[in-house]
Amino acid sequence: MAISKHAAVLWRRQTKGMALAMTAVMLPVLGLLLAFVVDIGLAATAQSRLEGAVNEAADLSAKRLPDEVGAQAAARTSLAWSLADVDSFGSTPVVDVVTTPDSITIEASMDARVFFGGLVGRESYALAASARRLVVPVP
Numbered sequence: 369m370a371i372s373k374h375a376a377v378l379w380r381r382q383t384k385g386m387a388l389a390m391t392a393v394m395l396p397v398l399g400l401l402l403a404f405v406v407d408i409g410l411a412a413t414a415q416s417r418l419e420g421a422v423n424e425a426a427d428l429s430a431k432r433l434p435d436e437v438g439a440q441a442a443a444r445t446s447l448a449w450s451l452a453d454v455d456s457f458g459s460t461p462v463v464d465v466v467t468t469p470d471s472i473t474i475e476a477s478m479d480a481r482v483f484f485g486g487l488v489g490r491e492s493y494a495l496a497a498s499a500r501r502l503v504v505p506v507p
Contacts, residue, residue, distance in 0.1 A: 403484030411493040414457045414480035419497040421450035426474050426499035429465075433503045436467040443474050457481060458495070473500045 429443035443465045454460060461478035479492035 400487065403487060407482040407485050407490070407493075410457065410482065411480040411495065414478070414493075415495045415497070417451070417457070418461065418476060418478060418495055421447055422474050422476050422497040422499045424450055426472060426501045429467075429472050429474070430501035430503055433467070433472060434469040436469065439467050439472050440465045443472065447474075447476065454478070459492070470504070471500065471502045474498065 425443045425446035428446045429439040432439040432442050444463060447461070447463055451461060458478045458480040461476045464475045466473045475496070475498040477494065477496040480495050481492060482490055485491060
């Protein structure tokens with residue numbers, strides 16, 4: 369069954385301009401989605417940097433045990449060097465170092481900055497990382 373010429377003209381008139389309307393509706397939605405993806409990517413990168421710095425500090429400071437004061441100093445120095453450019457992706461981390469003669473635990477937390485989160489009322493993402501190392505004496 370063929371469509372009449374009159375019906376085809378009516379259908380074209382009804383759908384004229386629909387692409388523009390769909391673009392106008394979808395473009396802001398896609399923009400917000402892109403902003404969300406960028407912010408999550410930046411937060412994931414900051415989390416990775418924080419975890420790497422905490423693990424590195426735990427590895428380096430465990431070598432200083434049973435000298436607890438030296439191990440704590442080594443952990444804080446290592447974190448300071450590893451996160452020297454922290455201002456570019458977040459706030460200064462809050463670091464807690466707990467030592468015993470045979471273990472060290474490092475916990476760090478910080479807020480990762482967002483670029484587009486202000487559009488939806490989000491100012492930062494809270495990040496945290498911890499690492500624990502045990503020193504077992506060789507018999």
